[in-house]
Amino acid sequence: MRNRETSAPLPEGGGRRRGQGELEAQVLAVLQPAPGPVTASWVQGRLAGDLAYTTVMTILSRLQVKGAVTRHREGRSFVWEATADQAGLAALRMRRVLDGESNREAVLTRFIVSLSPEDEQVLRELLRHTDDEPED
Structure with missing residues (x-):
């Protein structure tokens, strides 16, 4: 079977x-x-x-x-x-896939376009939050 x-x-x-x-x-x-x-x-x-x-x-x-x-x-x-939790492991996988692609912009664009409106909003808020943080 x-x-x-x-x-x-x-x-x-x-x-x-x-x-x-x-x-x-x-x-x-x-x-x-x-x-x-x-x-x-x-x-x-x-x-x-x-x-x-x-x-x-x-x-x-x-x-x-x-x-x-x-x-x-x-x-x-x-x-x-x-050293990572389950979310960290998923992020590591995503990063490894992205690092393996020659056209990162195309991959990121396709990823963003495929997000649900709710996930897109979360991503926008996260990006806005990291833009507000001072650099070390």
Whole structure:
């Protein structure tokens, strides 16, 4: 049996297969309230479902590359700490897409034109607010 959303085989038990972005968001949601830097095993134990340790490590490594988490060695293992929340991760993704385009103005124009009137108003207010802030 195949998953209609991704056309990938469904996992054992027929459950829905989660996408990479969904897993990254779940890991960040676990890391945000952590009492400090934590191990991958700590993260794994607090995630819903039965994710393999290697899967958790892969997600943490991808988040590190994106700048959403940091790690440092503690003893023989690494400990991880969130540097971005879910909104920050989405902003990092948006920035990476924009940085990969040669015609940034066209991309930004198409993005703005596609916004709902409410989102466009929020963006205008945010831009107005940043224009009012003094530069360092």
